Amino acid sequence: MTVAPTNADLSVGGTGPSAPKPGKAGFKLGFDMKSSGIYIAFALIVVLFTVLTGGDMLAPQNISNIIVQNSYILVLAIGMILIIIAGHIDLSVGSVVAACGAFSAVMMVNWDLPWPIAVIATLAFGAVIGAWQGYWVAYFGIPAFIVTLAGMLLFRAITLMILGNQGIGPFPEEVRTLANGFTNGFLGNVGLGALGGADLFSIIVGLAVVVGIAVVQWRTRAGRLRYNQAVDPMWLFAVKVAVPAVLVMFVIVQLARFRNLPWVLVLLAVLVVGYTLVTNRAVFGRQIYAVGGNLQAATLSGVKVKSVVFWLFVNMGVLSALAGIIFAGRLNQANPTAGNSFELDAIAAAFIGGAAVQGGVGKVVGAITGGLIMGVINNGMSLIGAESEEVMLVKGAVLLAAVAFDVWSKRRTSAAR
Amino acid sequence: MTDTILRMSGITKTFPGVKALQDVNLEVRRGEIHSICGENGAGKSTLMKVLSGVYPHGTYDGEIEFEGEACRFSGIRDSEHRGIVIIHQELALAHNLSIAENIFLGNEQAKRGFIDWNKTNHAADQLLRRVGLAESSVTPVVELGVGKQQLVEIAKALSKEVKLLILDEPTAALNDEDSEHLLGLLRGLRDEGITCVIISHKLNEVMSISDRVTILRDGKTIWTENTSDLTEDKIISGMVGRDLEHRYPEHTPSIGAEALRIEDWTVHSPTQPDRALVRKVNMTLRRGEIVGLAGLMGAGRTELAMSVFGRSYGVNFSGRLIKDGKEIKARNVREAIDHGIAYATEDRKRYGLNLIEDIKRNVSAAALGKLAKGGWVNGNEEFKVADEFRASMNIKAPSVEAVTGKLSGGNQQKVVLSKWIFTNPDVLILDEPTRGIDVGAKYEIYTIINRLADEGKAILVISSELPELLGICDRIYTLSAGRITGEVPRAEATQEGLMTLMTKEEQEVAP
Numbered sequence: 020m021t022v023a024p025t026n027a028d029l030s031v032g033g034t035g036p037s038a039p040k041p042g043k044a045g046f047k048l049g050f051d052m053k054s055s056g057i058y059i060a061f062a063l064i065v066v067l068f069t070v071l072t073g074g075d076m077l078a079p080q081n082i083s084n085i086i087v088q089n090s091y092i093l094v095l096a097i098g099m100i101l102i103i104i105a106g107h108i109d110l111s112v113g114s115v116v117a118a119c120g121a122f123s124a125v126m127m128v129n130w131d132l133p134w135p136i137a138v139i140a141t142l143a144f145g146a147v148i149g150a151w152q153g154y155w156v157a158y159f160g161i162p163a164f165i166v167t168l169a170g171m172l173l174f175r176a177i178t179l180m181i182l183g184n185q186g187i188g189p190f191p192e193e194v195r196t197l198a199n200g201f202t203n204g205f206l207g208n209v210g211l212g213a214l215g216g217a218d219l220f221s222i223i224v225g226l227a228v229v230v231g232i233a234v235v236q237w238r239t240r241a242g243r244l245r246y247n248q249a250v251d252p253m254w255l256f257a258v259k260v261a262v263p264a265v266l267v268m269f270v271i272v273q274l275a276r277f278r279n280l281p282w283v284l285v286l287l288a289v290l291v292v293g294y295t296l297v298t299n300r301a302v303f304g305r306q307i308y309a310v311g312g313n314l315q316a317a318t319l320s321g322v323k324v325k326s327v328v329f330w331l332f333v334n335m336g337v338l339s340a341l342a343g344i345i346f347a348g349r350l351n352q353a354n355p356t357a358g359n360s361f362e363l364d365a366i367a368a369a370f371i372g373g374a375a376v377q378g379g380v381g382k383v384v385g386a387i388t389g390g391l392i393m394g395v396i397n398n399g400m401s402l403i404g405a406e407s408e409e410v411m412l413v414k415g416a417v418l419l420a421a422v423a424f425d426v427w428s429k430r431r432t433s434a435a436r
Numbered sequence: 437m438t439d440t441i442l443r444m445s446g447i448t449k450t451f452p453g454v455k456a457l458q459d460v461n462l463e464v465r466r467g468e469i470h471s472i473c474g475e476n477g478a479g480k481s482t483l484m485k486v487l488s489g490v491y492p493h494g495t496y497d498g499e500i501e502f503e504g505e506a507c508r509f510s511g512i513r514d515s516e517h518r519g520i521v522i523i524h525q526e527l528a529l530a531h532n533l534s535i536a537e538n539i540f541l542g543n544e545q546a547k548r549g550f551i552d553w554n555k556t557n558h559a560a561d562q563l564l565r566r567v568g569l570a571e572s573s574v575t576p577v578v579e580l581g582v583g584k585q586q587l588v589e590i591a592k593a594l595s596k597e598v599k600l601l602i603l604d605e606p607t608a609a610l611n612d613e614d615s616e617h618l619l620g621l622l623r624g625l626r627d628e629g630i631t632c633v634i635i636s637h638k639l640n641e642v643m644s645i646s647d648r649v650t651i652l653r654d655g656k657t658i659w660t661e662n663t664s665d666l667t668e669d670k671i672i673s674g675m676v677g678r679d680l681e682h683r684y685p686e687h688t689p690s691i692g693a694e695a696l697r698i699e700d701w702t703v704h705s706p707t708q709p710d711r712a713l714v715r716k717v718n719m720t721l722r723r724g725e726i727v728g729l730a731g732l733m734g735a736g737r738t739e740l741a742m743s744v745f746g747r748s749y750g751v752n753f754s755g756r757l758i759k760d761g762k763e764i765k766a767r768n769v770r771e772a773i774d775h776g777i778a779y780a781t782e783d784r785k786r787y788g789l790n791l792i793e794d795i796k797r798n799v800s801a802a803a804l805g806k807l808a809k810g811g812w813v814n815g816n817e818e819f820k821v822a823d824e825f826r827a828s829m830n831i832k833a834p835s836v837e838a839v840t841g842k843l844s845g846g847n848q849q850k851v852v853l854s855k856w857i858f859t860n861p862d863v864l865i866l867d868e869p870t871r872g873i874d875v876g877a878k879y880e881i882y883t884i885i886n887r888l889a890d891e892g893k894a895i896l897v898i899s900s901e902l903p904e905l906l907g908i909c910d911r912i913y914t915l916s917a918g919r920i921t922g923e924v925p926r927a928e929a930t931q932e933g934l935m936t937l938m939t940k941e942e943q944e945v946a947p
Contacts, residue, residue: 242815243819248819301811301812302811305801305804309793309797313791315786315787316786319748320802320855321770322801379790379793380792
């Protein structure tokens with residue numbers, strides 16, 4: 020229900036089950052149950068809760084809430100999926116979120132540093148934490164499970180040392196706006212007939228995103244055709260552009276009717292596009308998959324495996340710091356218990372989103388979708404008045420089902436071999 | 437009439453695409469030491485796995501008769517129950533447990549669910565005396581050397597009241613003293629009435645210890661003879677004898693300048709840093725020439741190749757690498773690749789391919805930089821490159837976006853070769869390039885190797901199959917126990933000659 024599904028098809032060359040004859044520009048069916056299952060499941064869950072809540076699920080304010088309430092988990096999920104693709108895990112992100120939030124609060128509130136400097140320093144602090152953990156995992160050779168379990172304790176302890184037993188706040192206006200605020204109605208409102216007034220600027224941004232999606236997809240397709248590669252038939256291509264476009268416009272219009280675009284949504288959109296590009300097209304992104312797919316083969320192909328793993332943890336540290344600032348800014352207070360069990364939500368998001376337990380597989384967009392599935396379940400169940408233990412029950416079942424599906428489909432394909 | 441303890445008749449075992457055993461017959465007499473000899477891949481280990489129930493009844497054809505009864509083992513426990521125990525080449529001991537715990541692992545001496553430690557340790561001590569191991573039964577196995585661990589395995593077998601003991605390459609990792617002790621022990625066990633089957637490459641051992649010898653070749657029984665009627669030469673010719681015609685493409689080499697010279701190259705084992713696996717090796721590879729490296733399993737072939745390839749195996753390296761007349765330091769794989777050295781592994785599934793990725797991403801994996809600008813990969817260019825390899829290497833796949841895990845062995849090997857050719861190496865080391873692939877694909881691989889040599893690359897082929905080396909190489913080095921024991925031009929090479937050099941003992945070549 021954000022930009023997430025729109026980028027589902029940024030990936031170059033999704034692998035279809037039926038491939039064309041060699042050497043000719045053929046068509047292939049781009050519908051693959053294994054990789055599409057997650058998006059279909061997401062759609063079904065949204066529909067289910069929309070029906071159960073009598074439409075409240077998709078109300079303008081609720082959509083905005085889902086995005087803002089889950090933004091920090093989604094930021095963490097991006098870093099987590101990369102680490103899981105490489106075959107590792109990070110259990111410490113919740114504590115790192117808390118430590119970074121506390122660090123930023125001390126700088127902004129106690130020391131009165133200008134907020135841009137404090138934000139940059141906090142991101143650097145996160146990078147240092149990531150480098151610490153990356154060193155032990157990559158160069159010292161301790162399993163990430165252990166290193167980050169220790170980190171979970173260490174950084175929670177550091178948080179408590181910084182904060183004592185109380186929160187620090189309030190945060191500067193700008194940080195709160197980033198975490199919790201909305202874009203201004205720069206261009207005023209526009210009437211949408213029965214839907215009432217909506218923010219014109221938001222709608223223009225939405226249209227720009229839709230055009231962007233279409234252009235990128237078209238250029239990718241044209242490039243593949245130029246190199247005689249298989250592409251989807253035109254109707255499927257059109258569907259694959261139209262569905263995300265409609266979804267984006269729906270979300271944007273709803274948001275425009277409420278309070279314009281949340282700034283965290285803009286931030287998330289930038290992160291998702293950026294990291295999707297890195298995983299699909301950058302040498303570094305390819306090396307992550309190579310390391311996770313077959314460590315020995317990657318080593319013997321000259322990939323500097325240790326350095327890849329190290330930088331992944333640094334990246335995770337920076338994203339945790341970002342999530343820490345957003346979370347603290349949203350509560351307007353850095354809190355010693357901040358980020359509790361965030362690591363579990365981020366890991367669950369990655370696995371629900373199609374990461375493989377053995378590594379080597381996963382997509383940024385998948386992790387975002389996995390995170391949104393959990394967010395929608397949380398939100399929808401609270402709308403229908405479910406108890407928190409029921410929410411937990413459902414989330415646990417969904418996580419298990421998602422991984423069971425992955426293991427099952429893998430066993431099926433290897434049996435067919 | 438001698439008493440036959442084991443009769444295996446008409447054993448046929450097929451793996452997808454490969455007939456590993458074909459109508460094999462084996463007859464072992466009670467109380468004898470019976471050696472099974474054959475080249476790597478002849479089917480020895482497969483036969484022993486059929487016997488011990490690793491491949492259960494129903495997955496093979498043929499009959500097993502043990503002590504006069506037909507046997508249908510459904511697993512190792514079944515065969516052990518009958519008194520058949522197999523000791524594998526890679527010892528299966530739990531390192532942090534004590535000797536006694538290992539001996540009775542899975543067979544714990546327990547009373548009402550609680551282990552009786554006095555009984556366990558006492559029984560273990562008695563077994564240790566029997567195998568001549570002067571260690572306390574509470575010593576952790578990790579503190580023992582390989583030779584003593586081997587004895588613990590035998591003690592474990594004795595604890596199960598073994599009647600037929602199978603040892604797969606028991607002395608491959610042992611020094612002379614330990615080997616001698618082990619062989620003495622086996623003679624003693626024979627005198628106690630325990631029958632032994634030994635798989636061994638060391639022909640002098642085979643000659644000295646066994647009563648009879650069976651030869652396997654290409655998954656078939658060739659003959660069984662009394663050792664007293666045999667010579668090492670006769671065993672060698674039995675192991676290698678087959679016709680060589682029309683299995684290798686014709687090739688006239690045009691040999692150019694020296695590409696890589698390896699000088700006094702020594703490598704130590706990463707687990708036992710004082711044990712040298714490769715000792716003072718000197719080799720020369722020239723452009724346009726296909727050089728073979730022959731050696732038995734455990735001779736250090738792969739260790740030599742991988743250590744040259746960016747020190748990707750081993751520790752405590754010494755020696756020099758001279759590439760095109762200049763000394764190079766290839767301290768890691770990236771540097772080796774940048775210096776124009778490539779190594780295609782013997783185990784493509786474990787070390788060669790990312791099986792969950794498609795062909796194009798595997799082909800580009802070792803030289804992604806060539807397809808990238810500023811860190812961004814040009815996916816279309818990558819497709820084009822991979823598609824060109826698909827055509828030129830004749831990789832049979834629907835497209836280069838097919839997942840490599842689903843390809844046949846031959847096609848997987850072509851993907852591995854494509855990956856290394858794309859790095860544009862001057863020196864290409866091919867470790868068992870045709871292992872596990874069918875005859876037709878082998879011919880194609882040989883043709884590719886010839887083409888690469890004609891393009892001016894220096895090629896080193898490591899192979900367990902002597903006919904293959906004789907068929908495609910211009911010059912062959914032999915390696916035994918980490919040392920080069922011979923360098924033979926193609927014209928002078930024979931299988932018997934090579935096998936003699938490959939089984940040459942260390943003392944004979946030491947200066």
